[in-house]
Amino acid sequence: xxxxxxxxxxxxxxxxxxxxxxxxxxxxxxxxxxxxxxxxxxxxxxxxxxxxxxxxxxxxxxxxxxxxxxxxxxxxxxxxxxxxxxxxxxxxxxxxxxxxxxxxxxxxxxxxxxxxxxxxxxxxxxxxxx
Amino acid sequence: xxxxxxxxxxxxxxxxxxxxxxxxxxxxxxxxxxxxxxxxxxxxxxxxxxxxxxxxxxxxxxxxxxxxxxxxxxxxxxxxxxxxxxxxxxxxxxxxxxxxxxxxxxxxxxxx
Numbered sequence: 001x002x003x004x005x006x007x008x009x010x011x012x013x014x015x016x017x018x019x020x021x022x023x024x025x026x027x028x029x030x031x032x033x034x035x036x037x038x039x040x041x042x043x044x045x046x047x048x049x050x051x052x053x054x055x056x057x058x059x060x061x062x063x064x065x066x067x068x069x070x071x072x073x074x075x076x077x078x079x080x081x082x083x084x085x086x087x088x089x090x091x092x093x094x095x096x097x098x099x100x101x102x103x104x105x106x107x108x109x110x111x112x113x114x115x116x117x118x119x120x121x122x123x124x125x126x127x128x129x130x
Numbered sequence: 131x132x133x134x135x136x137x138x139x140x141x142x143x144x145x146x147x148x149x150x151x152x153x154x155x156x157x158x159x160x161x162x163x164x165x166x167x168x169x170x171x172x173x174x175x176x177x178x179x180x181x182x183x184x185x186x187x188x189x190x191x192x193x194x195x196x197x198x199x200x201x202x203x204x205x206x207x208x209x210x211x212x213x214x215x216x217x218x219x220x221x222x223x224x225x226x227x228x229x230x231x232x233x234x235x236x237x238x239x240x241x242x
Contacts, residue, residue, distance in 0.1 A: 040154075095146070112153055112154055113160070117158060117163070120135075120161070120238070123238070124132070125238070127238065127239065128242060
């Protein structure tokens, strides 16, 4: 079994890379591989718990359903519950003003110098997406 | 097992991904993975002119730690940049075959 490290540079909405990264990770875990994900740049936008709006959003059902396809929090937490290791870059969070926001379950605060290089130690495959 | 890393930066100065690529190259080089940082396409703009201090320092520190710094010659040529105008010394000028060889030799190839 292999250990795969994905450095994800894209957020959930700007393209399909984040969606692809999570699908690939799920498939790899299902095959018994180990998965590390490093959330870097816009990828760090996936790290935080959602903050729901409590008022009337003014979105119809079709629009809500469409926008729901971009929300990846539950899928990322599902991966961490299955053993995926996920770390985020606090520096890129800082640039986005999200450094103090709560993390999804299983997501760890990190940085490229320690988290990513730690992931690489046991990795068989490592690449960027984004 | 990953023993060495290739980092390719295609983004120009001002795009966060350029800085993230340079930063990652420094981190992997210092972390014990011999790293080649290749600037190509608009990424070659990271090697000329007035750079943000952080980017310049990262590239300098990458080289000081024996990181291999390279760029694609045709990307320079396409942008009218002569190798003499590069802000850093010791930059390897690669052609496509060199780049293919580097990709083949890299245990992990990362595109920024």
